[in-house]
Amino acid sequence: MNYIATTTIFKPSEAMKKFIALPDWTVVIAGDNKTPHELYQELNCIYLTPLMQQEMYPNISNTIGWNCIQRRNLAIKYAYDQGAEYIALVDDDNIPYDNWGKIELGTQKVKEFWTNDLVFDPVGIFYPHLWHRGYPLELVKKRISSTMYYETTQCFAEVDIQANLWNGDPDIDAICRMMSPGKYTFEFDENYTSKRISPFNSQNTIISRDVVPHYMCIPYIGRMDDIWGGYYAQACGHKVMYSRATVYQDRNDHDVTKDYKNEIIGYENTYDLIKAMMGDPYEIFKFLPTKAKLALSTWLRSF
Numbered sequence: 374m375n376y377i378a379t380t381t382i383f384k385p386s387e388a389m390k391k392f393i394a395l396p397d398w399t400v401v402i403a404g405d406n407k408t409p410h411e412l413y414q415e416l417n418c419i420y421l422t423p424l425m426q427q428e429m430y431p432n433i434s435n436t437i438g439w440n441c442i443q444r445r446n447l448a449i450k451y452a453y454d455q456g457a458e459y460i461a462l463v464d465d466d467n468i469p470y471d472n473w474g475k476i477e478l479g480t481q482k483v484k485e486f487w488t489n490d491l492v493f494d495p496v497g498i499f500y501p502h503l504w505h506r507g508y509p510l511e512l513v514k515k516r517i518s519s520t521m522y523y524e525t526t527q528c529f530a531e532v533d534i535q536a537n538l539w540n541g542d543p544d545i546d547a548i549c550r551m552m553s554p555g556k557y558t559f560e561f562d563e564n565y566t567s568k569r570i571s572p573f574n575s576q577n578t579i580i581s582r583d584v585v586p587h588y589m590c591i592p593y594i595g596r597m598d599d600i601w602g603g604y605y606a607q608a609c610g611h612k613v614m615y616s617r618a619t620v621y622q623d624r625n626d627h628d629v630t631k632d633y634k635n636e637i638i639g640y641e642n643t644y645d646l647i648k649a650m651m652g653d654p655y656e657i658f659k660f661l662p663t664k665a666k667l668a669l670s671t672w673l674r675s676f
Contacts, residue, residue: 374399375476376452380444381465382407383625385416388468393418395474398461403448406439421447433675436592436668443592445575446672453585460585462575462599467539467620474619476535477564478581483530483614484565486523490515491647493567495536495615496543498523502553506546506636507572507600509644530566532614533581534606536573541622544574546596547633548640559618566614570607570647575599577620584611586676587654593665595635597643601657604647608654 377392380403385393393400393416400418403426404410413420426434426447433450437443445462452460459476463469486493490512496505497516504513538559545553575590575598587609590598607613642660649656658666 374455374457375459375461376401376455376457377461377463378445378448378452379403379463379465380405380408380442380448382440383465384409384412386465388463388620388623389465390416391469392463395469398474399452401448401452403444403446403451405441405444419451421451430675432671433668436664436671438592438664441592443590443598443668445590449585449588450675453582458582459579460582461579462577463620464576464622466625467577467622469620470618472617472619473537476579477614477616478533478535478579480529480531481564481614483528483532484563485526485528485530486565486567487525488516488523488567488569491569491644491651493569493571495538495565495567495571495573496545498565499559499561500543500553500557503543503545503557504549505572506544506549506574507597507604507639507643508546509647510548510640511644525565530612530614532566532612533584534573534603534611534613535579535616536613537577537579537616537620538618539577539620539622540618542624543622544576546639547629547636550629550632562617564614564616566612570604570651571613571615572600573603573613573615575602576622586673587611589669589672591661591665592668593662594638596632597636597639600639601643601646601660604643604650605654605657608650608657
C-alpha cells in the first residue's frame with residue numbers, strides 16, 4: 374500500500390479532496406489543535422486526531438509540540454508502521470495534476486548535473502535568478518553569474534527520494550521571493566539529479582520506506598524543517614532525483630517577512646551544516662537548538 378502523509382489546520386481544500394480521491398493511495402492526515410476534525414472524519418482518509426497521536430506516539434508527539442506543520446511527522450510514522458512501501462509528502466495547497474503519483478524510484482535513467490560547488494540547486498537550472506529554499510546564500514552570487522556552471526551526463530542512478538516540482542508559486546526562499554515574485558512553470562520530461570547534495574521539500578515528494586528512519590521534518594528550526602531533514606537524509610546515503618511538475622501550488626497566505634524571520638537559521642548556518650555533515654551526519658546536532666535535538670533524537674530512536 375502507498376500512503377500520502379500530511380497535516381493541515383484548514384478545512385478540506387481542493388488539493389486534499391483530489392488526493393483523497395486517488396484510487397491507489399491512502400491519505401493519512403495528522404490533525405492539529407486548530408484542525409476542523411469533524412470535516413476530515415467524514416472523508417475517505419485516515420484522520421489521526423490529536424488524542425490518537427498522543428496515545429500512539431506520545432514521545433514523538435510531546436517533543437514536536439502542537440500548532441506546527443511538523444505534526445506531519447506523525448502521519449509519516451503511522452504510514453511507515455502500516456507497512457507503507459512508498460510515502461508521498463504533500464501540502465494542502467498543492468493541487469495534483471492528472472500525472473501525479475507516478476513512482477519513479479529505484480534504478481532510474483537520469484540527467485546528472487555536476488557543479489564544483491558544495492550544493493546543487495535544482496531550481497536555478499531552469500530560472501537562473503531563482504534558487505530553492507534552503508540553498509546556501511553563500512553560493513547564490515556565483516551560481517547566478519555563471520552561464521556555464523553545470524555540466525550534464527546521462528546515466529543510471531539508484532534513487533530513493535523523488536522530489537517532483539510544482540507550477541505556480543515555486544519553493545524559493547523569502548529573499549528570492551521578495552526579489553522575484555510571480556508564477557513560474559517547470560516544463561520538461563527528463564528526470565535529473567546531481568552527485569552533490571541538494572535541497573528538497575516536503576510539499577510534493579515521494580520517499581521510499583528505507584528513507585523514513587533517516588528523515589524528519591525537524592521542529593523548532595522554522596522553515597528549515599524539511600530542508601535540513603532532507604540534507605540529513607542525503608548525508609545518511611539516500612539519493613534524491615528531481616522530476617516534472619505534478620502539482621499546481623495555489624499558495625496559502627504567507628507573510629514574506631515572517632517567512633524571512635523563520636528562515637534566518639538557514640541563512641546563517643546551512644552552508645556550514647552541510648560541510649559538517651559531509652563527514653558525519655550526526656554533526657547536525659551541533660546546529661540544532663535544544664528542543665530540536667530532543668525531537669530528532671526521539672524520532673531516530675523510534676525505529
